[in-house]
Amino acid sequence: MIEIFGISSQALFGQLLIGLINGAFYAMLSLGLAVIFGMLNIINFCHGALYMIGAFVAWMLLNWLGIGYWWALLISPIITGALGVVIERLFLQRLRDLDHLYGLLLTFGLALILEGVFRQNFGASGLPYRIPPELTGGTNLGFMFLPNYRAWVIVLSLFVCLGTWFAIEYTRLGSYLRAATENPALVQAFGVNVSRMITLTYGFGVALAAIAGVLAAPIYQVSPLMGSNIIIVVFAVVVIGGMGSILGSIVTGFGLGIAEGLTKVFYPEASSTVIFVIMAIVLLIRPSGLFGKGA
Amino acid sequence: MKKLYQTMLAGAFLAVAAVPAYAQQYSGPPLKLGVLSDMSGLYADLSGPGSVIAAKLAIEDFGAAAKGMKVEVIGGDHQNKADVGASIARQWYDQDGVDVILDVPNSAVALAVNDITKEKNKIFLNSGAASSDLTGSKCTPNTIHWAYDTWMLANGTGKALVKQGGDTWFFLTADYAFGYALERDTSAVVQKEGGKVAGSVRVPLNTQDFSSFLLQAQASKAKVIGLANAGGDTTNSIKGAAEFGITKAGQKLAGLLVDINDVHALGLPVAQGLTFTDGWYWDTNDDTRKFAERFSKLNNGKYPGKIHAGVYSSVYHYLKAVYAINAKADGATVVKKMKELPTEDSVMGKGTVRVDGRQIHPVYLVEVKKPEESKKPWDYYKILTTIPADEAFRPLKDGGCSLVN
Numbered sequence: 001m002i003e004i005f006g007i008s009s010q011a012l013f014g015q016l017l018i019g020l021i022n023g024a025f026y027a028m029l030s031l032g033l034a035v036i037f038g039m040l041n042i043i044n045f046c047h048g049a050l051y052m053i054g055a056f057v058a059w060m061l062l063n064w065l066g067i068g069y070w071w072a073l074l075i076s077p078i079i080t081g082a083l084g085v086v087i088e089r090l091f092l093q094r095l096r097d098l099d100h101l102y103g104l105l106l107t108f109g110l111a112l113i114l115e116g117v118f119r120q121n122f123g124a125s126g127l128p129y130r131i132p133p134e135l136t137g138g139t140n141l142g143f144m145f146l147p148n149y150r151a152w153v154i155v156l157s158l159f160v161c162l163g164t165w166f167a168i169e170y171t172r173l174g175s176y177l178r179a180a181t182e183n184p185a186l187v188q189a190f191g192v193n194v195s196r197m198i199t200l201t202y203g204f205g206v207a208l209a210a211i212a213g214v215l216a217a218p219i220y221q222v223s224p225l226m227g228s229n230i231i232i233v234v235f236a237v238v239v240i241g242g243m244g245s246i247l248g249s250i251v252t253g254f255g256l257g258i259a260e261g262l263t264k265v266f267y268p269e270a271s272s273t274v275i276f277v278i279m280a281i282v283l284l285i286r287p288s289g290l291f292g293k294g295a
Numbered sequence: 296m297k298k299l300y301q302t303m304l305a306g307a308f309l310a311v312a313a314v315p316a317y318a319q320q321y322s323g324p325p326l327k328l329g330v331l332s333d334m335s336g337l338y339a340d341l342s343g344p345g346s347v348i349a350a351k352l353a354i355e356d357f358g359a360a361a362k363g364m365k366v367e368v369i370g371g372d373h374q375n376k377a378d379v380g381a382s383i384a385r386q387w388y389d390q391d392g393v394d395v396i397l398d399v400p401n402s403a404v405a406l407a408v409n410d411i412t413k414e415k416n417k418i419f420l421n422s423g424a425a426s427s428d429l430t431g432s433k434c435t436p437n438t439i440h441w442a443y444d445t446w447m448l449a450n451g452t453g454k455a456l457v458k459q460g461g462d463t464w465f466f467l468t469a470d471y472a473f474g475y476a477l478e479r480d481t482s483a484v485v486q487k488e489g490g491k492v493a494g495s496v497r498v499p500l501n502t503q504d505f506s507s508f509l510l511q512a513q514a515s516k517a518k519v520i521g522l523a524n525a526g527g528d529t530t531n532s533i534k535g536a537a538e539f540g541i542t543k544a545g546q547k548l549a550g551l552l553v554d555i556n557d558v559h560a561l562g563l564p565v566a567q568g569l570t571f572t573d574g575w576y577w578d579t580n581d582d583t584r585k586f587a588e589r590f591s592k593l594n595n596g597k598y599p600g601k602i603h604a605g606v607y608s609s610v611y612h613y614l615k616a617v618y619a620i621n622a623k624a625d626g627a628t629v630v631k632k633m634k635e636l637p638t639e640d641s642v643m644g645k646g647t648v649r650v651d652g653r654q655i656h657p658v659y660l661v662e663v664k665k666p667e668e669s670k671k672p673w674d675y676y677k678i679l680t681t682i683p684a685d686e687a688f689r690p691l692k693d694g695g696c697s698l699v700n
Contacts, residue, residue, distance in 0.1 A: 011514050018506045123597060124339035125527060128562035131538070138540055144510060147538045219538065220503055221530055221560055225337065229503055264507035269470050271507075272499035 014144035015261045021150045023257020024157035025212055029230065030237040030249040031161055032208035035168070038244035039181050039201045042092055042103040046111035048231030050206050052224060054080045054213025056118060059129050059222045069132035069218070076214045077207035084206025088199045096198075111227070118224035126221025153215050160211060161250045168246055177201060236279045241291050248291025323622050325365035328610065329393040331383060331408065332423060333400050334372035337501055337527035341554040342400040342423040342602045344370070348593045349603040350397060352586070353610035356641070362618060369393070373404045375500070380404035381411060388415045394626075395420055395613060397606050402426035402473035412437045417626040420613060422605025425525070425552060426476040427689060430653040434696035436627045439634075439652045441643075442605025443574035445477040446689040448551050451572030451660050451682055453484035456519055461547050462488075465517035466495035467508050467532055469524040474498075477523040477551050493517040502528060505535040513541050525552040530561050537565055554600045558675045563666040566675075570662045574601035575643065576676050582641040587673075598673040608643035609654070612636070646684060651696035655684040 029051060036044045057079050058072035067075065087110065095102045131149045138147040168174040180187045180194045188194045213226075220226055237256055241248030256275050263274040270277075282290060330347045333339050347370045354366045371387070373380030380399070387393035388411065396412060399405040400423030412419035413435040420439050421429055427446040429438055464485050468474040474497070482492045493515045496508050509532065512520045520541070522532050529550055536542050550557075553571045577587035577598055586607070590599045599607075616632040617624070624632075630652075638646040638654060646656035661676040669675060691699050 008514075011510065014510050015507055018504075018510065021506075022504050119335060119339075121595075123556075123560075123595065124335065124337065124343070125341070125530065125556050125560040128560065128565060130562075130564070138538075145540050145544075147540070149538065150506075219534070221527065221534070223527065225527070226503070229501060261507055265511070268496050268498060268508065272502065 009143075011143075012265070015265050016258055017141075017144065017146065018150075019258035019261020019264075020254060021153055021257070022260065023254035024154050025216060025230065025253075026234055026237050026257050027161050027250050027253025028157045028208055028212040028215075029234040030241065030253045031164055031246065032205040032212075033234060033238050034241070034244055034246055034249035035164065035208070036202055036205040037238070038246065039177055040092070040096075040198055041100065041181075042095075042107070042202075043100055044202075044205070045104055045107040045231070046087075046114065047107075047206075047209050047234070048227030048229075049111040049114040050080055050084065050227070051209040051213040051216070051230070052118065052227035053083065053114065054210025055129070055217040055222045055226060056122075056213075057210070058214045058217045059127055062129065069214075073211070073214050077210040080210035080213070081203040081207035085199055085203040087206075088202040092202065093195070093199070111231075115224050115228060122224060124223065124225060126223030126226070129217040129222050131218040149218060153219075156215065157212070160208065161253075164208070165246050165250060233275055236275045240275075240279050240282045240289055242289025243292060245289065245291040245293070248289060252290060319621065320363040321618055321621060322363070323617065323620070323624075325367065326395070326614075326617065327367045327369065327391070327393045328395045328397055328613075329383075329387045329391075330368060330370045330397045330606070331373055331380060331387075331404070332370065332398045333375050334370065336375050338375070338400040338423070338525065340556040340560075340597060341526060341600050342398050342606075345590070345594050345597065345599060345603045346370075346398040346423070346606045348590060349599065349606040350610045352589060352593075353607045353640070354614065357611055357614045359614055364614065364618065366614070373399070373401070375401050375404065377401075377403045377407045381407040384408045384411045388412075388417050394418060397421075397609065398423040398602065400424055400602065402428075402476065403471050405429060406433060406472055409433055409435060409438050412626065415626075418613070418629055420606075420609035422602045422609060425473050427480060427694070428472075428476055430649075430651045431689070431694035431696055434651050434694070434698055436698065437630055439609065439630060439648055439654055441609045441654045442601045443552075443572075443658070444653070444688070445473070445480045445552075447574070447658060447687050448572050449477060449481035449484050450689075451658060451687065452549055452551055452570065453481045454488060455570065455572075455660055455680075456547065456549055457485055457488040457490045461519035461549070462490035463493050463517040464490060464519045464521050464549075465493045465512045465515040466521045466523050467505065467512060468495050468497050469528055470497040470499050473525070474523045478521070481521055481523065481551060495523075498524065498528070500528065503531060505532045506539055508532075509535050509539055509541055513539075513544070513546065517546070519547045519549050521549045521551055523551050526554070526557065529553060530557050533561060533569070534565060554602070555598060555673065555675060556600055558663055559597070559673065563664065563669055563675065566663045567665045568663060570660070570679070572658060572660050572682075573676070574656075574658050575604040576659055576661065576678065577604075578674065578676070579678070586642045591673075604642050608638060608640050608646075611640040611642075612638045612648075612654075649691060651691060651694055651699050653688055653694075655688045657684050658682050658687040 057076040061067040061072045135149040184194045241252035263271045332342045371383045395418040402424040405424030422441040427444040468478045550571045558566045634648045648654045660680040
């Protein structure tokens, strides 16, 4: 067996794969943030809370209505996305012409409220959600045992990420969106309802968070704290990738998952900080992020 | 006959008249207790707001008001940060007139509060933090440790598992004071029983995904994976181990600090079969059941665990000592009185407080029930063994506490 830095290549492959799985969550969440920032110019701090709500909706569907995982994967993003639409219409719309800071403060406050409500009602230690029976078990890859559910997480998130990227870069709707970001007045003049488009984009970004939430539910505890645990890392991912860059957020999401996974092998104590160290270095060298267009 | 009646009547009068004189009224200053806890983070369910409830129930059950004692309880959130906890403790002692700090889950915060309490000559009744250093090398005349500690957990679980043949261990250790203490105490037990420690990995507090660390534990080929962590970290490790087929492949998980709230969060299908040591269980007698029922009504239906029981018992005993002194007294004096009096209340039963500040009582080695064995809400434990108080905790002479001659 080949050894790399004192660690067998087998173990290393396993860790890389696990890093990739965690990266899938970073990628999906940072993608939603990037879409929202790119199109709406809003730093959406309640993204983590909405991810948490996505998971909770799946839990409620199962425990209160008996609706299982597969339907939840569809219904939860719709419900959570609708909540996003309400948030946009009620609050964010009014902040559109103000400084970024206002949106940031508002969404941060919302996140605290949403988390508080769920913590009050469900406690802090979380609730169990079982892996759907179709995806229990796993495959022995030789170098590690890969649970089927984790494989599914990678496949689905890659699909969602690339689909979103394709839709924004290569479809007519995507071109409207990009145009509306550049010059909303002109696009409005062409007869496109820009205001509605922005609302729906926010709803879509939120739905992406909810999909990640449903995906996370069986792996982690469905817990009110799950969002705040991950959101800071995801913001770092977005900053490293370049604020608002779609492809950047996907690539850095997966990349940083791997970087974190490797840190867990070589220096586990630093695994919760490594992403921020990378962020600091990237910002020193390329202030607009790896894939940013430059200020 | 008439004479007998008269005597009885007179006796009854005397008895009634004697009651107020017998139940002496407290004449010392009002008391203020501060529950310093993790009110919103990963330890909030095992301590947190529930500890405030437990403290209030103890004051009620002691009959403080009827005895003329005015006792106020306040809560504070240390957010698992030692600096935040320390500044709240200082403010409470210096400005808010707090006499006693209770609970304090998270050993890093507890060690800070331990120092401050000694410096200010107040009282620290710890139930939340686990580190056995609080009654060992860091013991003070102002601190008493209730409910459980790392040595007791390690001793109960470690011994039992090594006896079952789990003689090689790998630790997933929370990367702060508590994790180190738990790993150290467990390693000592394992080695003493003839086992071996294959290695360990230090994991940052509040990690979401443990799979990476679990794979390292798997690669070590150790028979037992010791989880020297707590709360959300423990539940995530256990879930990960089930998912990655680690337990199925034959390695055994040892949850070193598992609380009933963790079992509830995991659900019996995942948690079943887990063996660990716990300092208290609600379903052991009528008194504990009654307490659990009252508590859960006030706590969103969630049942009490060892830490809540510890807060209850420590407050009850504190009031007993203050009542006995019946005057203004400094922290060390009250603690001294608490060490003299035996502890007894309906929740934790009988026990004593040792000279090093360790409150001792019988503890349980438990196994989590299978889903079909659980007959009522929160019916989670099968008690395998009751470990008597004098065996459950670290012998006085081994702790290195300077108060022990």
